[in-house]
Amino acid sequence: MSQSTEVSEPTAEPVARRRPALSPSRASDFKQCPLLYRFRAVDRLPEIPTKAQLRGTLVHSVLEKLFALPMPDRVPARAKELLEPAWAELSAERPEWSELFADDKPEQVDKWLESALKLIDSYFGLEDPTRFEPEACELHVEIELGSGVLLRGYVDRVDVAPTGELRVVDYKTGAAPREIGEAKALFQMKFYAVVLWRLRGIVPRQLKLMYLTDGQSLAYTPDEAELLRFERTLEAIWQAILKAGKTGDFRPNPSKLCGWCDHQARCPSFGGTPPEYPGWPEPDAGEETPIDRAD
Structure with missing residues (x-):
């Protein structure tokens, strides 16, 4: 009598699940408007980028590629040569971005590329x-704080002096901001400063914002006490997010920034109704998009 055996089907590899994390953009969203955070991080509602935002992403890509070249080759002429291939690469990765130009004439696209080149020229003036x-x-950075909050983000550039001092650099393709915009930009930079401090045990010597539209720089020197206070602020933001996440109570916070929001039609402050709350997101609500990083 033969003995039969059962052959089990191969089991699929478990999908790696990333822990929910806090990024500078999503933390800033929650501070600005908890409902905006929900729309972006929980509902993951699509947003159509503007051509100005795409230009910022393109300029960031060109500058990243420029620094991959040997130092003597990092000149304006080489940056100009990198522009169109960088856009071809980005638009291939995100075909929907090219659709924004579907109704444009070739000379309009050329003018848009030329506007990006002007921002790169401005960089060389700084x-x-x-x-x-x-x-x-x-640079992708990630650190878990002692409280259990996971911080995650991308830093445009990190410079290290021969003495070991750190400089954190962020490119902004807009003009130097007024008070609200400056506070938002410094919030992002302090976020990175906290992460690098906890990763390396060194408080960055300088946080530098480079505004390419008007060729201005803003430099800031944090200290350890300030970063410790800011770290507590991030922990409080995360606890508030978790509390809202349990119930779905992400309330709108109307402000002058509402005029730039893609979600007014769903916002109760403008007579809209949010979609049904889907529950706290898994695997991750903290990832930043290229548009976030170029903002």
């Missing part, structure tokens, strides 16, 4: 990239 070597560009 510093000479042939004179230094950054430690990293578009």
